[in-house]
Amino acid sequence: xxxxxxxxxxxxxxxxxxxxxxxxxxxxxxxxxxxxxxxxxxxxxxxxxxxxxxxxxxxxxxxxxxxxxxxxxxxxxxxxxxxxxxxxxxxxxxxxxxxxxxxxxxxxxxxxxxxxxxxxxxxxxxxxxxxxxxxxxxxxxxxxxxxxxxxxxxxxxxxxxxxxxxxxxxxxxxxxxxxxxxxxxxxxxxxxxxxxxxxxxxxxxxxxxxxxxxxxxxxxxxxxxxxxxxxxxxxxxxxxxxxxxxxxxxxxxxxxxxxxxxxxxxxxxxxxxxxxxxxxxxxxxxxxxxxxxxxxxxx
Amino acid sequence: xxxxxxxxxxxxxxxxxxxxxxxxxxxxxxxxxxxxxxxxxxxxxxxxxxxxxxxxxxxxxxxxxxxxxxxxxxxxxxxxxxxxxxxxxxxxxxxxxxxxxxxxxxxxxxxxxxxxxxxxxxxxxxxxxxxxxxxxxxxxxxxxxxxxxxxxxxxxxx
Numbered sequence: 001x002x003x004x005x006x007x008x009x010x011x012x013x014x015x016x017x018x019x020x021x022x023x024x025x026x027x028x029x030x031x032x033x034x035x036x037x038x039x040x041x042x043x044x045x046x047x048x049x050x051x052x053x054x055x056x057x058x059x060x061x062x063x064x065x066x067x068x069x070x071x072x073x074x075x076x077x078x079x080x081x082x083x084x085x086x087x088x089x090x091x092x093x094x095x096x097x098x099x100x101x102x103x104x105x106x107x108x109x110x111x112x113x114x115x116x117x118x119x120x121x122x123x124x125x126x127x128x129x130x131x132x133x134x135x136x137x138x139x140x141x142x143x144x145x146x147x148x149x150x151x152x153x154x155x156x157x158x159x160x161x162x163x164x165x166x167x168x169x170x171x172x173x174x175x176x177x178x179x180x181x182x183x184x185x186x187x188x189x190x191x192x193x194x195x196x197x198x199x200x201x202x203x204x205x206x207x208x209x210x211x212x213x214x215x216x217x218x219x220x221x222x223x224x225x226x227x228x229x230x231x232x233x234x235x236x237x238x239x240x241x242x243x244x245x246x247x248x249x250x251x252x253x254x255x256x257x258x259x260x261x262x263x264x265x266x267x268x269x270x271x272x273x274x275x276x277x278x279x280x281x282x283x284x285x286x287x288x289x290x291x292x293x294x295x296x297x298x299x
Numbered sequence: 300x301x302x303x304x305x306x307x308x309x310x311x312x313x314x315x316x317x318x319x320x321x322x323x324x325x326x327x328x329x330x331x332x333x334x335x336x337x338x339x340x341x342x343x344x345x346x347x348x349x350x351x352x353x354x355x356x357x358x359x360x361x362x363x364x365x366x367x368x369x370x371x372x373x374x375x376x377x378x379x380x381x382x383x384x385x386x387x388x389x390x391x392x393x394x395x396x397x398x399x400x401x402x403x404x405x406x407x408x409x410x411x412x413x414x415x416x417x418x419x420x421x422x423x424x425x426x427x428x429x430x431x432x433x434x435x436x437x438x439x440x441x442x443x444x445x446x447x448x449x450x451x452x453x454x455x456x457x
Binding site (some may be wrong): 223227228230243245246248249252253254255257258259260261262263264267268270271275 | 355439452455
């Protein structure tokens with residue numbers, strides 16, 4: 001009788017190991033765009049819109065050289081160096097590795113990323129966008145700064161378990177415009193959902209750190225290591241009484257309709273990202289946000 | 300207890316009462332008073348900012364005289380700010396964080412920046428109020444100094 005039990009257990013264990021250690025997909029990049037001034041400018045714009053600068057630049061640190069702490073209930077993450085330094089940055093990364101990192105959430109060696117790197121949002125970005133970003137990142141001043149290891153609780157240190165987390169919380173899928181909606185709305189959707197990854201802070205998370213989908217964009221009153229984040233859906237708990245113009249001005253200047261200037265982490269997001277966007281992109285983001293379903297703030 | 304002792308007791312009690320009242324008054328002056336004063340000042344700044352914002356949003360007609368009026372409020376209020384943050388004045392309902400006095404030099408510098416930028420805004424409003432883009436750009440720089448302070452020295456809003 002013991003043999004079938006042992007065999008079954010072995011099967012389950014090996015299935016689990018296969019699942020956890022199954023290699024990530026390979027990506028091929030056929031047409032890398034020629035690097036010219038236009039591509040670099042486009043890339044810089046996208047890097048700004050993506051919020052890369054805020055997390056990958058430490059306080060008083062070099063631009064994009066990493067080292068900024070991100071607190072969470074699972075410990076402190078330290079952002080890596082994404083300058084083109086070949087040893088400590090991403091200077092040796094191929095285009096394919098770069099694209100795969102965003103679309104599939106793995107590093108150049110195929111190790112799973114913690115979702116502190118918001119690939120759950122970035123997965124919507126296509127190759128064209130990502131390669132423009134890479135072209136810009138390759139053009140910034142290389143800085144030699146070795147990455148600092150994350151300081152995590154013991155049960156979060158075993159990276160293969162992230163495969164399970166991804167199974168529960170992640171699907172690799174590109175953004176497809178909704179043909180029924182306007183061009184502005186679709187632009188806003190791309191900026192809010194994917195590049196701007198607004199939901200990462202503005203949604204509550206479950207005990208595994210996954211976004212609670214029922215309350216996406218409805219705020220995270222407890223914060224997630226960082227500041228509490230307000231509800232950004234058009235609910236009375238959120239931005240129901242904000243106009244498109246109110247949101248545009250907020251994303252440009254950080255000023256609320258009451259004339260208050262925001263502080264906290266959002267002040268940094270505005271300074272590093274949204275204030276640097278084109279006015280029509282801020283307008284598109286505002287239109288998209290006001291089109292979200294109205295959801296009450298979770299208690 | 301004889302009479303002499305009684306009068307002495309009365310004297311001590313009277314002195315104690317005076318001291319209590321005085322301390323109470325001082326505490327009131329030093330805390331609630333100044334917190335309220337600076338909240339009122341912030342509200343005035345907020346009203347002026349909102350007034351400018353409404354014009355940029357097109358919710359109010361763009362009026363050069365109003366630009367000058369709001370810019371004047373911002374430029375004249377900002378220099379009053381620093382004196383309204385005496386050390387330790389962050390009891391309820393104040394939203395000021397204790398770190399303000401731990402990093403006082405940094406705080407001072409941040410407030411001075413808002414004085415400089417709001418003075419520059421007043422200058423633009425006086426000389427070039429018709430140029431909405433110029434006013435808006437300088438207002439953005441002024442607002443950035445507000446956010447920079449709130450980012451570090453004010454309780455996060457929930």
